[in-house]
Structures are given as structure tokens and as C-alpha cells.
Amino acid sequence: MEIGILGGAIAGLSVALALRKQGHSPRVYERRSGPATMGAGVTLWPNASFVLEELGLLQDIAAVSGRPRVARRQDAAGNSLGGIDIALLDQTMGYPTHTILRGDLQAVLLNHAAQAGIPVEFGHRAVGIDLEDDGKAVARFENGVSIRPDLLIGADGRMGSVARKFVAGDNSPVYQGFVNWIGVAQGERALVSDIAIQDYWGAGNRFGCVPVRPDLVYWAAAQARPLSAATPAADMRKEIEDLFAGWPEPIARIIQATPTHAIRMIAVHDLEPLHTWSRANVLLVGDAAHAPLPTSGQGACQALEDAWHLARCLQGKDRLDKALLHFAQIRGPKTAKLAEQGRAFARGLFATDPETCRIRNERAKASDPLHDVQALAQGWSQGLPLTGYTDNTAMDGAGFSSLYRL
Numbered sequence: 300m301e302i303g304i305l306g307g308a309i310a311g312l313s314v315a316l317a318l319r320k321q322g323h324s325p326r327v328y329e330r331r332s333g334p335a336t337m338g339a340g341v342t343l344w345p346n347a348s349f350v351l352e353e354l355g356l357l358q359d360i361a362a363v364s365g366r367p368r369v370a371r372r373q374d375a376a377g378n379s380l381g382g383i384d385i386a387l388l389d390q391t392m393g394y395p396t397h398t399i400l401r402g403d404l405q406a407v408l409l410n411h412a413a414q415a416g417i418p419v420e421f422g423h424r425a426v427g428i429d430l431e432d433d434g435k436a437v438a439r440f441e442n443g444v445s446i447r448p449d450l451l452i453g454a455d456g457r458m459g460s461v462a463r464k465f466v467a468g469d470n471s472p473v474y475q476g477f478v479n480w481i482g483v484a485q486g487e488r489a490l491v492s493d494i495a496i497q498d499y500w501g502a503g504n505r506f507g508c509v510p511v512r513p514d515l516v517y518w519a520a521a522q523a524r525p526l527s528a529a530t531p532a533a534d535m536r537k538e539i540e541d542l543f544a545g546w547p548e549p550i551a552r553i554i555q556a557t558p559t560h561a562i563r564m565i566a567v568h569d570l571e572p573l574h575t576w577s578r579a580n581v582l583l584v585g586d587a588a589h590a591p592l593p594t595s596g597q598g599a600c601q602a603l604e605d606a607w608h609l610a611r612c613l614q615g616k617d618r619l620d621k622a623l624l625h626f627a628q629i630r631g632p633k634t635a636k637l638a639e640q641g642r643a644f645a646r647g648l649f650a651t652d653p654e655t656c657r658i659r660n661e662r663a664k665a666s667d668p669l670h671d672v673q674a675l676a677q678g679w680s681q682g683l684p685l686t687g688y689t690d691n692t693a694m695d696g697a698g699f700s701s702l703y704r705l
């Protein structure tokens with residue numbers, strides 16, 4: 300089948316690789332003029348590693364990633380609020396957790412796409428999709444090109460997906476009341492003493508540090524703000540230094556080791572879950588279908604899961620419409636639940652009332668680490684054949700909402 304994919308990031312490239320393995324002919328169309336260079340990093344939890352292994356990418360990912368064994372939470376004064384035993388999570392789910400810079404992840408995906416003979420057309424910004432009389436969609440690009448593949452996949456992200464507009468009629472993201480500053484710190488010496496995820500919670504603000512190596516740490520700072528104030532300051536580094544002054548090390552050290560030009564501010568939006576992810580021969584995947592908040596920790600992981608499930612849904616199905624419906628039936632409940640959990644977690648995290656923050660911290664401190672790992676493993680394994688967690692449908696909201704995600 301000829302498959303056109305709009306968007307050449309995590310969802311678009313992983314879907315292309317999975318479908319190529321099934322013998323299809325995917326072609327990726329990306330609006331950027333070349334591979335993305337900006338962006339910090341992502342944590343690929345064991346469910347993502349399962350898919351990466353299935354796609355034959357895990358070894359290359361591991362070569363450029365960190366292997367965190369623990370996630371530690373602290374308050375702004377440095378008091379421990381517990382954490383997650385990532386080594387136990389990995390053992391429970393049967394796959395490793397990796398921390399990776401976005402640029403490195405993108406490079407691995409692009410290398411494998413090239414090896415698999417998948418064309419990636421940069422400089423192709425989709426501007427619209429029209430339905431023709433025979434029920435097939437045509438995608439039009441700003442540069443005058445148009446395509447009419449057998450299957451058109453929208454992997455064009457959360458902030459204005461052309462494919463989502465075609466499928467759902469609306470593609471407006473929802474601002475969720477906080478901004479993120481993201482950056483990558485590169486030290487001449489070690490910035491942190493171990494490969495542990497560190498998460499610091501204040502009142503209405505948060506700082507998370509994720510090492511790939513001791514001298515290479517990506518980070519995300521966050522603050523609750525109205526949308527009207529979600530604009531970058533002239534000197535973002537100074538703004539962040541002031542906001543987190545007096546917070547525990549390594550925060551100041553990490554900000555210091557980040558070049559100003561490598562800091563970016565994001566007004567954080569998500570998308571309402573959709574009832575349907577396809578119209579005619581157009582299907583949504585990744586953030587375009589189900590963008591959760593970063594506080595879910597699962598956006599990229601779920602984009603990868605889409606790739607694995609879509610390949611299976613298309614295999615052996617003679618009717619495309621049925622395969623696309625089946626895909627959304629499988630993926631809808633899990634991604635909607637994760638989006639909901641991301642919102643619930645963000646509400647607690649960005650609360651500004653001192654009493655609410657105190658209760659949140661007490662709950663985090665009192666949470667049972669073993670139960671937390673079980674809850675995460677159960678939720679994130681759902682729908683995947685992972686050790687001991689095949690076909691679970693329940694997700695423990697109570698345990699999940701008190702946990703760490705960045």
C-alpha cells in the first residue's frame with residue numbers, strides 16, 4: 300500500500316518504520332527544511348523500549364541514552380518526597396528505561412528510515428486535505444505538491460494538525476495553565492553524581508533534571524501562568540535563575556551550564572480526546588490523535604505504541620476502514636486515560652495554595668514505592684505483551700496520580 304505520512308518526528312518516523320516492515324511503501328512529508336535540532340530530551344519508559352526493540356532500534360537508542368535507575372522527588376527546600384525505583388519498574392515490565400536527547404532519537408529514527416529506503420521529504424508543509432468523489436483524500440502542500448496515497452497518516456503534532464482538522468473538524472489545543480522552559484546543559488565536568496531523574500516541587504513551579512550522562516543533563520522548568528503571560532522574557536536564563544534561586548543543587552549549576560540560545564519556552568497545551576481518529580482513508584497518530592500533557596510522561600511512548608499497534612491492525616485486514624476503526628478502538632481508552640492522568644497530575648503539581656501543596660507533598664512522601672511501581676507497570680503495559688502484564692485494562696488512578704513524570 301502507498302502510504303503518505305504528514306510529519307517526520309517520533310510518530311511519523313516510527314509509524315513509517317513499522318509499516319515498511321509489513322511490506323508497505325511509506326513516504327514521509329515534513330514541514331521543516333531538515334532534521335530538527337531544537338528540543339531537550341525525552342524519557343523512553345519500558346513500554347517504548349518494547350516497541351523500539353520490535354522495530355530493531357533499541358540497540359542504537361541504548362548507545363546514545365542514559366539508563367536511570369531511580370527517580371527522586373524533593374521539595375524546594377531539598378526534603379525528600381520519595382521517588383520511583385526505575386530499576387524495579389524495568390525489571391517488572393521486562394524492558395529498560397532510557398533518557399535521550401530529542402536530536403539523538405530523531406537521528407536514530409532517520410538513520411533507520413534511510414536504511415529501510417523510506418523517503419523523507421523535508422520542506423513539505425501540508426496546508427489542507429480534500430476528499431475526492433471516489434472517497435480518497437488528497438493532501439496539498441505549501442510548495443504546490445499534492446499527494447493521493449492509499450492511506451494518509453496525520454502525524455503532524457498537537458499545535459495545529461492539518462489532518463486532525465480534516466478528521467475531527469477542529470484542531471484547537473487547550474492551554475493547561477502552565478509554561479515549560481526546556482534546555483540541555485553540557486558541563487565540562489559532571490553536573491550530577493549519578494544517572495537519576497531529579498524532580499523538585501514548589502508551589503506553582505517545578506524543576507526536573509534528567510541526565511543522559513553525568514555531564515549531559517536535559518531539564519524542564521515549569522510555572523503556573525495565565526496564557527496572557529505565557530510569553531518568553533528577553534533573558535530567559537535570568538528569569539529561570541531568579542525563579543529557582545535558593546532551590547537545591549544541582550539546579551543552579553545546570554541552568555548555568557545551559558547556553559542561553561538552547562533554552563526554549565513552551566506554553567503547554569494538550570488536546571481533548573477524540574471519539575474517532577479516522578475519516579475516509581486519513582488516520583491520526585501520535586500527538587495529532589492524543590496529545591497528553593508532559594506530566595503524563597508518555598506522549599512519545601504512546602506515539603511509539605501507535606506504530607506497533609497500527610502495523611498489527613493493518614496486517615491481514617482486507618478492509619482499510621475496518622483496520623482504522625479497530626486501531627482507534629484499541630488505542631483510544633489507554634491514551635484517553637493517560638491524558639486524563641496528565642491533567643490530574645498537573646493540577647496537583649501547579650497548585651499555588653500552600654495547604655494543597657503540603658497535602659500533595661505528604662501524599663507523595665507516604666506513597667508505597669512497591670505499589671507505585673506496580674501501578675505504573677500495569678498502566679503502561681496495557682495492550683502490550685510485556686512480562687506479566689498482558690492485556691490488563693485497569694489503571695490505578697490513585698497510585699498513578701502521586702507519581703513522578705517529567
Ligand SMILES: Cc1cc2nc3c(=O)[nH]c(=O)nc-3n(C[C@H](O)[C@H](O)[C@H](O)COP(=O)(O)OP(=O)(O)OC[C@H]3O[C@@H](n4cnc5c(N)ncnc54)[C@H](O)[C@@H]3O)c2cc1C
Pocket residue numbers: 305306307308309310311328329330331340341342343423424425426454455456457459460461479481519565584585586587590591592593596597598599600601602705
Ligand atoms: C517539555 C516536554 C517534555 C516531554 N517529555 C516526554 C517524556 O519524557 N516522555 C515522553 O514519552 N513524552 C514526552 N513528551 C511528549 C512528546 O514530546 C510528544 O508526545 C511527542 O514528541 C509526540 O510526537 P509526534 O511525532 O506525534 O509529534 P511532534 O513531535 O509534535 O512532531 C510533529 C511533526 O510534524 C511536523 N508538522 C507539523 N505540522 C506539519 C504540517 N502541516 N506539514 C508537515 N509536517 C508538519 C512537525 O514539524 C514535527 O516534525 C514531552 C513533551 C514536552 C513538551
